[in-house]
Amino acid sequence: MRMATTAVVTTFALTAGSALTAGAATAVAPAKTSPAAARAEPPTSGLWRTDGYGTVWSIRDGVLQGYETTAVSCLKGDVAKRTGPGEYTTEFGSVLTVRSVPGPGRATMSLDGSVGHRDLRRVGKLPATCTRPAPEGPVAAFDTFWQTYEENYPFFAARGVDWHATRDRYRPQVHADTTREELLALFSKMVGPLEDMHVGVGYGDQFFNRGRSGTVPPSEELDARVKKFVLARDLKGAEHVQDFANGRITYADLPGGQGYLRISGFGGYAADGAPHSAQLAELDRALGIVFTKERTRDLRGLIIDLRINGGGSDELGLRVAGRLTDSGYVAYTKRARNDPADPARHTRPQPLHVTPAEAPRYTGPVAVLTGGSTVSAGETFTQALIDRPGSTVRIGQPTQGVFSDILPRRLPFGGMGTWLPNEELLTRSGTTFDGPGIPPHLTEPVFTDEEFEKNRDSAFDKAREILGS
Numbered sequence: 291m292r293m294a295t296t297a298v299v300t301t302f303a304l305t306a307g308s309a310l311t312a313g314a315a316t317a318v319a320p321a322k323t324s325p326a327a328a329r330a331e332p333p334t335s336g337l338w339r340t341d342g343y344g345t346v347w348s349i350r351d352g353v354l355q356g357y358e359t360t361a362v363s364c365l366k367g368d369v370a371k372r373t374g375p376g377e378y379t380t381e382f383g384s385v386l387t388v389r390s391v392p393g394p395g396r397a398t399m400s401l402d403g404s405v406g407h408r409d410l411r412r413v414g415k416l417p418a419t420c421t422r423p424a425p426e427g428p429v430a431a432f433d434t435f436w437q438t439y440e441e442n443y444p445f446f447a448a449r450g451v452d453w454h455a456t457r458d459r460y461r462p463q464v465h466a467d468t469t470r471e472e473l474l475a476l477f478s479k480m481v482g483p484l485e486d487m488h489v490g491v492g493y494g495d496q497f498f499n500r501g502r503s504g505t506v507p508p509s510e511e512l513d514a515r516v517k518k519f520v521l522a523r524d525l526k527g528a529e530h531v532q533d534f535a536n537g538r539i540t541y542a543d544l545p546g547g548q549g550y551l552r553i554s555g556f557g558g559y560a561a562d563g564a565p566h567s568a569q570l571a572e573l574d575r576a577l578g579i580v581f582t583k584e585r586t587r588d589l590r591g592l593i594i595d596l597r598i599n600g601g602g603s604d605e606l607g608l609r610v611a612g613r614l615t616d617s618g619y620v621a622y623t624k625r626a627r628n629d630p631a632d633p634a635r636h637t638r639p640q641p642l643h644v645t646p647a648e649a650p651r652y653t654g655p656v657a658v659l660t661g662g663s664t665v666s667a668g669e670t671f672t673q674a675l676i677d678r679p680g681s682t683v684r685i686g687q688p689t690q691g692v693f694s695d696i697l698p699r700r701l702p703f704g705g706m707g708t709w710l711p712n713e714e715l716l717t718r719s720g721t722t723f724d725g726p727g728i729p730p731h732l733t734e735p736v737f738t739d740e741e742f743e744k745n746r747d748s749a750f751d752k753a754r755e756i757l758g759s
């Protein structure tokens with residue numbers, strides 16, 4: 291799961307999926323480990339290093355402890371308690387599952403709400419950086435910050451940033467008396483040129499995050515304005531206008547037999563603190579009402595509006611895609627950077643599939659509306675429809691261009707933290723859209739000042755025209 295964020299998570303902890311959600315993480319009661327579970331050590335007990343992701347995990351006495359590592363640092367990360375066979379739950383309600391797999395010293399880890407898994411390899415001891423006192427302070431924070439990106443960030447070349455030159459320019463400005471405010475300003479200058487909305491740094495309620503130039507980040511205010519506009523203009527005269535999933539999903543039957551499905555995020559469907567299963571249940575309830583047997587049979591076209599979509603769980607996006615096909619296919623392939631010294635080396639690619647739902651499915655023509663405020667899981671869902679059997683056309687503007695799960699990292703100074711992407715999601719031909727975003731087939735303006743002022747929605751109107759032809 292990933293959320294495009296315009297606010298930093300105040301606690302740099304593992305959240306459901308990979309994403310730092312907008313606003314502070316909502317804590318739930320810490321998971322309790324039963325005495326029996328604590329006594330019975332599983333075969334996965336011991337130390338494990340993740341392929342990619344710069345993380346070592348310790349499993350002992352019913353507790354899963356993470357260590358965030360680089361060549362120069364080791365900071366204790368997330369803690370989870372065993373709540374079932376191979377299952378560990380963090381204090382924030384995120385569920386991680388560790389399973390043994392064939393082969394000596396091999397296992398996998400998966401996170402509820404995220405797609406795919408991470409490969410684990412057993413190790414005999416913690417890295418040396420984890421066994422000595424960790425340096426703290428602004429200089430240590432700078433070195434950890436720079437090294438974290440040096441070892442994990444895949445897109446320096448694509449985004450035209452010389453990270454070594456960046457270090458040479460800014461490190462001499464850091465000293466023992468550098469304040470958090472000064473360090474945040476300096477870090478912001480370092481990563482700002484990346485224009486990567488999945489990159490950020492901050493502490494408390496102070497943060498820096500920047501998207502691609504010329505785009506507007508999704509926000510509650512923008513979503514509310516656009517939804518009001520769409521209801522008044524585009525859905526005037528529509529029938530069966532319904533909201534689902536805390537208002538994040540809207541459906542309407544348009545005149546002429548077309549349908550309109552607006553999705554403003556792939557998360558937040560259930561109450562705060564609700565498990566991922568509750569998000570899935572709420573989505574399935576909405577899809578069951580929208581994709582009835584009669585409607586899937588009679589629709590003459592479907593508009594899927596993702597123009598304001600702040601992201602969320604990739605799994606939820608694949609769930610929606612499963613209602614749009616009768617044939618299974620590969621949505622995209624995920625791989626992570628896997629060599630601290632070589633950004634061209636990656637983990638073994640994992641194909642992620644769209645599986646047809648065991649429920650009524652719509653397989654007719656689809657028009658997908660996108661723009662620069664289509665972010666993260668909104669983009670992976672868009673990518674999952676590229677190879678959809680049948681007619682699918684994209685209309686509007688390129689998406690934001692951020693697809694990876696977010697890798698949150700602590701910094702050893704004043705509660706500071708950073709987050710960054712370390713994965714690529716590839717098409718069947720091996721293309722990644724990180725940076726420029728997924729382009730539309732047909733370019734139209736998306737919620738510009740002129741569109742609002744003249745009461746126009748060119749992308750929506752083009753979709754109606756294309757589907758009606």
